[in-house]
Amino acid sequence: MGTITLDKVTKSFGAVQVIPPLDLTIGDGEFVVFVGPSGCGKSTLLRLIAGLEDVTSGEIRIDGRNATETPPAKRGLAMVFQSYALYPHMSVRKNIAFPLRMAGMDKAEQDRRIEAAAKVLNLSDYLDRRPGQLSGGQRQRVAIGRAIVREPAAFLFDEPLSNLDAALRVNMRLEISELHNTLETTMIYVTHDQVEAMTMADKIVVLRAGNIEQVGSPLELYRNPRNVFVAGFIGSPKMNLIDGAEAAKHDAKTIGVRPEHMSISTTDGQWRGVVGVSEHLGSDTFLHVHDTGLADTLTVRCDGEIGVHHGDAVYLTPQPDKIHRFDEAGLRL
Amino acid sequence: MATQHSRAAARLMISPAVILLLLWMIVPLTLTLYFSTLRYNLLMPGANPFVGFENYSYFFTDPAFTTALLNTLLLVGGVLVITVCGGIALALLLDQEMWGQGIVRLLVIAPFFVMPTVSALVWKNMFMDPVNGLFGYLARAFGAQPFEWLTAAPLLSIIFIVSWQWLPFATLILLTAIQSLSSEQLEAAEMDGARFGSKFLWIILPHLARAITVVILIQTIFLLSIFAEILVTTGGGPGVASTNLTYLVYIQSLLQFDVGLGSAGGVVAIILANIVAIFLMRMIGKNLDA
Numbered sequence: 223m224g225t226i227t228l229d230k231v232t233k234s235f236g237a238v239q240v241i242p243p244l245d246l247t248i249g250d251g252e253f254v255v256f257v258g259p260s261g262c263g264k265s266t267l268l269r270l271i272a273g274l275e276d277v278t279s280g281e282i283r284i285d286g287r288n289a290t291e292t293p294p295a296k297r298g299l300a301m302v303f304q305s306y307a308l309y310p311h312m313s314v315r316k317n318i319a320f321p322l323r324m325a326g327m328d329k330a331e332q333d334r335r336i337e338a339a340a341k342v343l344n345l346s347d348y349l350d351r352r353p354g355q356l357s358g359g360q361r362q363r364v365a366i367g368r369a370i371v372r373e374p375a376a377f378l379f380d381e382p383l384s385n386l387d388a389a390l391r392v393n394m395r396l397e398i399s400e401l402h403n404t405l406e407t408t409m410i411y412v413t414h415d416q417v418e419a420m421t422m423a424d425k426i427v428v429l430r431a432g433n434i435e436q437v438g439s440p441l442e443l444y445r446n447p448r449n450v451f452v453a454g455f456i457g458s459p460k461m462n463l464i465d466g467a468e469a470a471k472h473d474a475k476t477i478g479v480r481p482e483h484m485s486i487s488t489t490d491g492q493w494r495g496v497v498g499v500s501e502h503l504g505s506d507t508f509l510h511v512h513d514t515g516l517a518d519t520l521t522v523r524c525d526g527e528i529g530v531h532h533g534d535a536v537y538l539t540p541q542p543d544k545i546h547r548f549d550e551a552g553l554r555l
Numbered sequence: 556m557a558t559q560h561s562r563a564a565a566r567l568m569i570s571p572a573v574i575l576l577l578l579w580m581i582v583p584l585t586l587t588l589y590f591s592t593l594r595y596n597l598l599m600p601g602a603n604p605f606v607g608f609e610n611y612s613y614f615f616t617d618p619a620f621t622t623a624l625l626n627t628l629l630l631v632g633g634v635l636v637i638t639v640c641g642g643i644a645l646a647l648l649l650d651q652e653m654w655g656q657g658i659v660r661l662l663v664i665a666p667f668f669v670m671p672t673v674s675a676l677v678w679k680n681m682f683m684d685p686v687n688g689l690f691g692y693l694a695r696a697f698g699a700q701p702f703e704w705l706t707a708a709p710l711l712s713i714i715f716i717v718s719w720q721w722l723p724f725a726t727l728i729l730l731t732a733i734q735s736l737s738s739e740q741l742e743a744a745e746m747d748g749a750r751f752g753s754k755f756l757w758i759i760l761p762h763l764a765r766a767i768t769v770v771i772l773i774q775t776i777f778l779l780s781i782f783a784e785i786l787v788t789t790g791g792g793p794g795v796a797s798t799n800l801t802y803l804v805y806i807q808s809l810l811q812f813d814v815g816l817g818s819a820g821g822v823v824a825i826i827l828a829n830i831v832a833i834f835l836m837r838m839i840g841k842n843l844d845a
């Protein structure tokens with residue numbers, strides 16, 4: 223079981239309110255990702271759930287029971303820290319065993335759980351090494367191992383992949399998703415990387431300055447962003463946002479078109495511009511188009527083999543049913 | 556220092572300092588070794604004949620020698636135990652957020668800045684003196700007989716005085732070590748269900764191992780040669796109850812004007828210091844690797 227409910231939770235550091243009143247329900251077995259720019263309060267929110275910070279007001283319920291005053295160890299949650307926070311003077315085995323030893327579990331059961339976790343995480347050959355002798359990815363797995371053996375009600379991850387290189391990050395992303403499918407335990411995952419959020423989450427919570435901007439499945443957020451902030455944050459490359467006369471034609475303050483929802487032509491189309499930088503990914507090319515008179519730069523996704531060059535004139539045409547419209551307050555129309 | 560050229564240059568440039576240090580060490584050491592083989596008493600002028608190991612055999616057979624050796628080890632060991640344990644406790648306390656943190660830290664460090672002779676005299680006259688001292692006053696206030704610290708427990712008194720002087724040093728080093736412990740590690744331990752005792756035993760103490768090693772090594776070097784505190788408080792007495800090796804060397808070379816015997820004692824003290832250092836390095840020096 224692992225249902226977590228936040229009820230009007232707030233958090234202030236001194237006079238600064240980092241989390242304004244916030245309500246959120248996380249269902250059993252869900253993979254929830256908190257995503258938002260740096261400093262928006264994701265870690266603070268996670269630490270409130272973990273019990274490492276006291277809430278200023280409001281209530282946290284875990285499996286229906288009020289856990290607001292419960293100390294971290296009693297909440298039945300396991301946390302994986304950004305720096306891994308492994309105990310450097312203990313072997314991998316001792317690291318993983320630590321929570322079990324603290325719980326006073328008998329030795330045979332400890333060993334059984336450690337072996338099982340090591341097998342899942344491919345750590346069996348490293349159990350007698352110190353954390354200092356492991357690579358970044360292996361350390362990450364030890365930290366996850368230490369969390370798994372406790373069989374917690376929910377896992378909390380705070381930007382666990384930000385210290386890894388790009389290739390390893392993709393790998394670990396898959397492993398964590400795989401782990402979630404195997405364990406079917408609630409996971410709360412904090413990241414500032416919207417790609418991680420999109421690829422891993424069942425449910426994404428977009429935060430800005432401690433406020434929840436939108437909650438929904440990755441595709442819901444992609445299709446129907448509730449406001450300009452979410453529209454700009456979710457999706458890669460970012461949605462093109464256009465103000466002014468062109469937006470007024472659609473009865474909106476701002477309109478948004480994703481790079482993948484525009485067609486490009488060298489002969490005719492709705493908006494004329496000049497090609498700037500092109501980013502070739504092989505399968506796709508992202509063109510940055512300038513001098514359209516609409517926005518500084520419009521980004522457009524086109525075929526990998528497209529034959530346009532820096533300085534060429536091109537014409538862009540948005541797909542009419544894929545234009546997002548936003549009002550004065552930035553809310554979706 | 557990658558290239559051969561830069562390494563040679565580096566050697567050339569540090570050589571004056573190294574040579575100066577070597578001379579600084581070698582000259583007095585050689586002179587001491589040389590004097591220790593002479594019959595050389597300032598009260599008996601004249602020839603100073605070479606006598607081989609005679610001075611050493613006198614020194615070793617001196618009835619005060621074993622007591623002095625034991626006292627030296629007790630003094631070093633006692634002060635180490637008190638300063639390391641006390642230092643850890645104080646460092647843990649000072650690490651807490653509290654009002655007036657800066658002033659409290661300054662006060663804790665203060666004893667280190669007091670000269671050994673002065674602090675020993677302050678302890679002797681203002682605290683431990685049975686008539687004028689604070690401890691005697693307190694004892695009388697409770698209707699008890701004042702305890703004659705310096706005559707009844709001279710070595711223990713000196714251990715207390717020296718510990719008081721060295722506690723700030725240990726506290727300071729251990730405090731910086733505690734502050735370098737990542738808070739995430741403590742939080743991880745807390746989530747893993749560790750209470751304060753387990754956190755201290757399994758996380759904080761192993762983290763402090765290296766700092767404790769440094770404290771023990773540095774203090775041992777200085778504590779083996781404690782002198783001023785003994786001179787101004789007990790004068791090594793009663794009898795030789797609080798005489799350590801350094802003080803014994805002083806008694807023999809300066810009070811008895813016997814340079815040869817004193818030098819032999821000095822050499823013995825050097826050898827003892829090295830034996831202790833080797834043992835310490837063996838036991839705890841591995842904490843300094845890695």
Ligand SMILES: Nc1ncnc2c1ncn2[C@@H]1O[C@H](COP(=O)(O)OP(=O)(O)O)[C@@H](O)[C@H]1O
Binds near residue numbers: 240259261263266
């Ligand atoms: N212990 C603290 N004391 C004061 N301010 C803090 C503390 N921890 C975090 N903050 C502030 O709270 C805000 C949110 O921080 P954090 O939750 O770490 O952001 P994120 O993880 O989203 O990058 C930041 O503005 C930060 O300065």
Ligand SMILES: [Mg+2]
Binds near residue numbers: 264265266381
């Ligand atoms: Mg953070």
